[in-house]
Structures are given as C-alpha cells and as structure tokens.
Amino acid sequence: DGVLCPSGTFNSLGRKTDSDAFCAPCGVAGHGQFFGETDCDTSDQKSILEKIYYDLRGGQWEVNDGWVTADSVCDWFGVTCTDDREFVIGITLEDNGMKGAVPKDIFSLPRLESLKLKKNDIEFSFDGIGSAVYLHTLSLSETSLTRLDGIGMAKDSLKYLHLTNNNLGQIPDEIYQLTNLEDLYMNYNEISSSLSTKIGLLTNLKNLFLFHNKITGSLPTELGNLKNLKVLALGENYLSGEIPTELNRLTNIEIIALQREAGETAPGIGGPLEPKSDIEIGKGFTGLLPPFDGLPKIRELYLGSNSLHGEIPNEFLSSADKSAVIKVDLTMNDLEGEFPDFLKEFGQMKMYAAGNRFNGMAQSLCSKDNWMGGEVSVSGCNAILCPPGTFNIYGRAASAETPCEDCPYTYEADFYGSIECLPTHTETYSDKEVLQLFYEATGGAHL
Structure with a gap:
C-alpha cells in the first residue's frame, strides 16, 4: 500500500x-x-439514490426537495455530503412518508457514515451492510423491523444503533458482535428472552436502553464489565432475583433505571401510586437494597415497584456528589426501619419512597428546604413522606394543594408514606375504646 x-x-x-x-x-x-x-x-451514487427514491415512492414523501431534479445529490433533501461535495456521507429521512423495501444498494454508497430512516413504513434488510465500512450511525426506530439477520457484518464500524419501537421479540446474538457500539436503543420491542451474559462483550457501550420490554430472569453479572456505561435503562421489564453487586463497578454511570413493570396504569416517577400486584408481573427484584456506594457520577436511580427489603444502608450513595440534584425512586418496595438521618448530607435530594414500611423519620430532614424540588420548605417532612395516621395518593405532600390527609374513622395507616388507609381491627377493642374512637372521629373534642 x-x-x-x-x-x-x-x-x-x-x-x-x-x-x-x-x-x-x-x-x-x-x-x-x-x-x-x-x-x-462516484457517478453511481446518483443512480443509487434515484433507486431509493423510486423504490420508496419518493413522489409521495412529505419532503422530497431536489430529489432527482437537482443536478448534485448534495442538494437533495436529507442528503449530506463531504465538504468537497464528492461523496454522500449521510441520509436523514426520518418520518418522511417512505413506503417500500429499502434497496440493499444503499450500502454501496462508498462513504456512507449515517443512515437515519426512523418512523417510516419500510422493509429493511441488512444484507450487504458489511460493504458500508464507514457506517457508524443507523437509526431504524419505528420501522416495524422483525429481524436483524446480517447486522453482525457491521461490527467494525457501527457505533450508534437505534431500534426502538419495533417488533424484534429477542436480542439476537449478532448484536453482541457489534463490539464498537456506544449507544444501543431497543426499547418497546416485546423482547421476552433473558439478557445474555454476552452483554458484557459490549465494553464500549455508553448508553444501553432496553426498557419497556418483557425481559425475564436475573441481571447478568457481566453488566459490571461495561465500565464506560453512563445510562443503564432496563426498567419496566419482568426481571427478578437480586440486583448484582457488580453494578457498583460502573464508575461512570449517571442513570440506573430498574423499576419494575407495574401494569398499564404505571405512574410516572413521583406521580400518584396504586397498591402493587404480583399476580401477573411477579415480584421484581428481591433481596436487600444495595448501597450503590461506588458510583461517584450517579444522578438518577429508579428502583420502584420491586420487592427490595431491609433498611436503607448507611453507605447508600456515599460516593455521590452531595451537592448535586439526585433523584431516587424507592416507591412500592418492602423497605423498613427509620428514614435515615445520614441522608441530610444530600443538599438537593428528590427521594420518592412512599409505599414502604418505614416506622420513623429523621427530623433533621424536615429542614432540608431544597429537598423534593423545594417542597420541604413548604410542607416540612410531609413533603418526603406522609406521617402515620395520614395518607394521600402520592404518599407525601406533593404540593400545598395535595397535603397528607387524616385517615377516616376506623381506618389507619401505620407507616410513613402510606398511599391508603386500611380498616382498623376493632374486634379486640372494649366498648369504651370503640366509643372513644367514635368520639374522636366525629369531632367530639372540638364541641
């Protein structure tokens, strides 16, 4: 050479x-x-793009300015060229009304780097993708993809792969051949298999998005190999078992989302809550709440609607930046004990923890005015968790307009952060005690 x-x-x-x-x-x-x-x-570049235009009904696209009319393909809508206008390097035609089968000739564009066809009614084959030796970005979300056969041939170049909201059903082994991947988006794909230990081969990953699928089984410990990972989004699946301690090795992680699938009416983080059911979707993650004490860059941690038990560990998020805004979702688990004093070290925490079994609240937290987006300055500790004997659908005073409410007569809420009141067991009460309850519930003390 x-x-x-x-x-x-x-x-x-x-x-x-x-x-x-x-x-x-x-x-x-x-x-x-x-x-x-x-x-x-490079004369064939034009013929390749013309074939794309005619095969995908270019005359009916939402925007087709310049296509097959302008002399230079660099002047066609959605086409990007090198600075010298010699080579096509990018095609971006997202949500553009394309219909039909994408010709495999597209991979013969000699310098193609980026192909973005999201949200089009197209058929796509990866046959020949190995010829696109410069292709680093491929966006095919919302294109009704069902198979990824042949994608492994892009292993030397592909870095950013977007496949959200398709019908893939599984993660094929070829995905794990793409060891240069930095971004992998496969949300909303009805993936029903377990997560392979081969995920640990993708050591260049920075963003892994697999939320809202039907992924089962436990998390592979090999996730701890992904030292470059910034976002691990596996929430709203059917995962189970204990959260592996190897996640504590992800020293660059900023967001961990492992909240359990909670059904069709699942609330947004911090939104209204409903009693969880394990009948159809299992118990989610079990075991003790990990301390996550080796994650200095963590900013968001979502663990809601699982079955984690025990107390919040003293080392919880101990290496995180205490001055940063940190958002934690622990709602609807089986945590217990006191909502701990050491959390006062965090200056701007948003800690959602309703629906557990906390029997105490560190009073030092009641003056953390910047907590909960400033709501603690308005409602004190009630902005964190409603006290025993009170409730609301958030398990906390979400605002001045949604305070914690007293439980109605003969109902009780034993724990901090209750989202409902349960009937009081009065069968063991004496007649005098029942009358006393009636007196208090009907405002007799204020007459």
Whole structure:
C-alpha cells in the first residue's frame, strides 16, 4: 500500500503514507479498478439514490426537495455530503412518508457514515451492510423491523444503533458482535428472552436502553464489565432475583433505571401510586437494597415497584456528589426501619419512597428546604413522606394543594408514606375504646 493503493481502493496520493492516510475502499463494485487510484468514480451514487427514491415512492414523501431534479445529490433533501461535495456521507429521512423495501444498494454508497430512516413504513434488510465500512450511525426506530439477520457484518464500524419501537421479540446474538457500539436503543420491542451474559462483550457501550420490554430472569453479572456505561435503562421489564453487586463497578454511570413493570396504569416517577400486584408481573427484584456506594457520577436511580427489603444502608450513595440534584425512586418496595438521618448530607435530594414500611423519620430532614424540588420548605417532612395516621395518593405532600390527609374513622395507616388507609381491627377493642374512637372521629373534642 505504501507504493500504490490496491485495486478497489483509493487515496488522494494514490498510496498509503501513514496510519491516517490509508487506502480506503471505494465501496462500489467496479470502482477503483487500477492500482494507485486517487479517487473513485462516484457517478453511481446518483443512480443509487434515484433507486431509493423510486423504490420508496419518493413522489409521495412529505419532503422530497431536489430529489432527482437537482443536478448534485448534495442538494437533495436529507442528503449530506463531504465538504468537497464528492461523496454522500449521510441520509436523514426520518418520518418522511417512505413506503417500500429499502434497496440493499444503499450500502454501496462508498462513504456512507449515517443512515437515519426512523418512523417510516419500510422493509429493511441488512444484507450487504458489511460493504458500508464507514457506517457508524443507523437509526431504524419505528420501522416495524422483525429481524436483524446480517447486522453482525457491521461490527467494525457501527457505533450508534437505534431500534426502538419495533417488533424484534429477542436480542439476537449478532448484536453482541457489534463490539464498537456506544449507544444501543431497543426499547418497546416485546423482547421476552433473558439478557445474555454476552452483554458484557459490549465494553464500549455508553448508553444501553432496553426498557419497556418483557425481559425475564436475573441481571447478568457481566453488566459490571461495561465500565464506560453512563445510562443503564432496563426498567419496566419482568426481571427478578437480586440486583448484582457488580453494578457498583460502573464508575461512570449517571442513570440506573430498574423499576419494575407495574401494569398499564404505571405512574410516572413521583406521580400518584396504586397498591402493587404480583399476580401477573411477579415480584421484581428481591433481596436487600444495595448501597450503590461506588458510583461517584450517579444522578438518577429508579428502583420502584420491586420487592427490595431491609433498611436503607448507611453507605447508600456515599460516593455521590452531595451537592448535586439526585433523584431516587424507592416507591412500592418492602423497605423498613427509620428514614435515615445520614441522608441530610444530600443538599438537593428528590427521594420518592412512599409505599414502604418505614416506622420513623429523621427530623433533621424536615429542614432540608431544597429537598423534593423545594417542597420541604413548604410542607416540612410531609413533603418526603406522609406521617402515620395520614395518607394521600402520592404518599407525601406533593404540593400545598395535595397535603397528607387524616385517615377516616376506623381506618389507619401505620407507616410513613402510606398511599391508603386500611380498616382498623376493632374486634379486640372494649366498648369504651370503640366509643372513644367514635368520639374522636366525629369531632367530639372540638364541641
């Protein structure tokens, strides 16, 4: 290569001069037929794009400005070219009314780097994707994809893969061949298998989004290998078992979302709550609440609607930035004990913890005015958890207009953060005690 670039490749000098000035493949069969080529014939780029236009009913697209009419493909809507306007490097035609089968010739564009076809009614095959040696970004969310056969051939180039809201049903092994991936989005895909231990091979991942599927089983400990991970979004699945301690090795993590699927009426984080049911969706994660004490960059932690038990550990989020806004969802678990004093070290915590079995509240938290988005300055500790004997649908005073309410007569709420009051067991009460309850419930003391 240092003498002449091989047939089928090119370089502006016709030969390789260093590691950055290598002989690049032309990408299209028949181009760069000779040794020492300084460019590739790019006339076929136009014919490839024309085929895309006609095969995908370009005349009916939402926007098709310039397509097949402008002389240069670089002037066609959604097409991006190199600065010298010689090569097509990007196609962005998201939500553009495309219909039909995307021709596999698209992968023959010699310098294609980014292909974004999200939200179109298209059929897509990965046959030939290995020819697109520069392709780093592929966005095919909301395109009704059902298979990913052949995607493994993009293992040397692909970094950003968006496949949200399709019908994939599973994560094929070929995904784990894409070891250069930094972003993987496969939310809303009806994935019903367990998460393979091979996930640990994707060590370059920064963002892993698999929420709102039907993924079962326990979390593989190999997730701890993903040292570059910033977002781990596995919420709203059917996962179970204990949360692996290996997650504490994710020192770059900022968001962990492991909240359990809670049915069709699942609330948003911090929203109104309903008693959970384990009949259809299982118990979720069990075991003790991990301390997550090795995560200095953590900002959001979502663990709601699981079956975690025990007390909040003293080391909970101990390495996190105490001055940062940190959001934690522990709602609807089986946690108990006192809502602890050490949490006062956090200056701007948003801690949602209703629906547990807390029997005490550290009073030092009642003056943390910047907690709960400032609501503690208005409602004190009630903004964190409603006290025993009171309730509301949030389990806390979410605002001045939604205070904690007293339980009605013959009903009780034994714990902090109750979202409902349960009937009082009065069968063991004496007649005098029953009358006393009646007296208090009907305001007799204020007459």
